[in-house]
Amino acid sequence: MKRPYLLTFILYREFVVYNLIFTVAAVPWLIRFGQHSYVTIGWIKIIGFALSATLYWFFRKNRLLFFQNFRLSPWQLLGIALVIDGLQTYVILLIVHTLLP
Amino acid sequence: MTHTLEIDSVRLVFNTKVTLSDVYLKSETGKITGILGRNGSGKSSLLRIIFGTLQAENQSVRLNRQYVRALYQQPKAIHYLPQEGIALPYLSGHQLLQLFITQPERYDRMLQVPEIYQHQHQRFGTLSTGLQKFWEVMLLLYADARFLLLDEPFSGISPLLVERLLPHFQQQAQHKGIIITDHWYETILALSHSLALLVHGKTRPIQKREELYDWGYLSSSEHFG
Numbered sequence: 001m002k003r004p005y006l007l008t009f010i011l012y013r014e015f016v017v018y019n020l021i022f023t024v025a026a027v028p029w030l031i032r033f034g035q036h037s038y039v040t041i042g043w044i045k046i047i048g049f050a051l052s053a054t055l056y057w058f059f060r061k062n063r064l065l066f067f068q069n070f071r072l073s074p075w076q077l078l079g080i081a082l083v084i085d086g087l088q089t090y091v092i093l094l095i096v097h098t099l100l101p
Numbered sequence: 102m103t104h105t106l107e108i109d110s111v112r113l114v115f116n117t118k119v120t121l122s123d124v125y126l127k128s129e130t131g132k133i134t135g136i137l138g139r140n141g142s143g144k145s146s147l148l149r150i151i152f153g154t155l156q157a158e159n160q161s162v163r164l165n166r167q168y169v170r171a172l173y174q175q176p177k178a179i180h181y182l183p184q185e186g187i188a189l190p191y192l193s194g195h196q197l198l199q200l201f202i203t204q205p206e207r208y209d210r211m212l213q214v215p216e217i218y219q220h221q222h223q224r225f226g227t228l229s230t231g232l233q234k235f236w237e238v239m240l241l242l243y244a245d246a247r248f249l250l251l252d253e254p255f256s257g258i259s260p261l262l263v264e265r266l267l268p269h270f271q272q273q274a275q276h277k278g279i280i281i282t283d284h285w286y287e288t289i290l291a292l293s294h295s296l297a298l299l300v301h302g303k304t305r306p307i308q309k310r311e312e313l314y315d316w317g318y319l320s321s322s323e324h325f326g
Binding site for chain 2: 002003006007010013014062063065066068069070071073
């Protein structure tokens with residue numbers, strides 16, 4: 001695996017994969033309430049992301065040094081994680097939306 | 102071309118206690134700079150200030166005479182190995198090599214080391230503590246950065262593995278500036294081109310081993326023993 005892909009995989013595993021739980025938790029709202037659920041889904045994702053980031057900061061803060069050795073600051077990591085998580089959520093919800101009758 | 106890294110004007114205060122106050126340290130590529138000091142003397146804090154992950158009340162870190170705020174964000178500038186290590190346990194040795202070693206000739210050199218070659222397909226978290234530290238030191242020695250900060254790189258490593266690391270230090274120090282701190286003071290004395298002792302938050306340049314007794318870093322019983 002080439003270096004950038006490997007680093008992206010690590011970023012995903014460290015910062016985004018746990019947010020999948022909150023994306024999955026948002027799916028029933030979309031199924032039940034359709035487009036009226038967007039605000040609720042937004043809040044689920046915001047709370048989920050904030051919770052994951054806080055837990056990481058308290059329990060895995062030392063791991064940030066790994067990324068800082070690749071010149072990535074905590075704010076950059078937060079930004080990258082937000083973008084990847086946002087895209088992932090959009091794609092998952094789009095798929096669910098398409099499959100809805 | 103020689104690159105220089107200078108640190109001074111550091112003032113670090115923890116809970117009203119001044120931890121660092123009168124620090125001057127210079128590192129340049131091709132040289133190993135040793136830092137000695139008792140536990141709690143501020144060695145690790147100083148390294149974190151240099152790396153850019155700890156902001157002191159006051160500090161001046163200069164790379165090639167240019168002031169930098171977070172050195173770790175400068176391209177190819179610096180790597181830092183803290184005491185607790187950096188590598189993620191789920192990565193394999195092979196993946197770590199791919200991440201840190203960008204130059205093919207250095208990659209090949211790494212694979213000539215038996216401890217690297219034998220464990221390259223193993224997950225990092227399954228290695229013994231000593232081997233993990235050995236791997237991390239080797240990765241950062243051969244990684245592509247001009248400066249390297251090592252905080253107690255020999256702690257937890259067997260004397261045999263420390264001995265195996267030393268030639269790599271000498272070889273990679275030809276291209277890098279290395280700042281190293283450890284309680285293995287004999288090894289630090291042997292490796293370093295220049296040495297500083299941290300006492301009461303201040304750096305004292307050490308020219309002779311006897312000065313370590315004078316400053317109270319080593320006890321006189323060791324001196325006469």
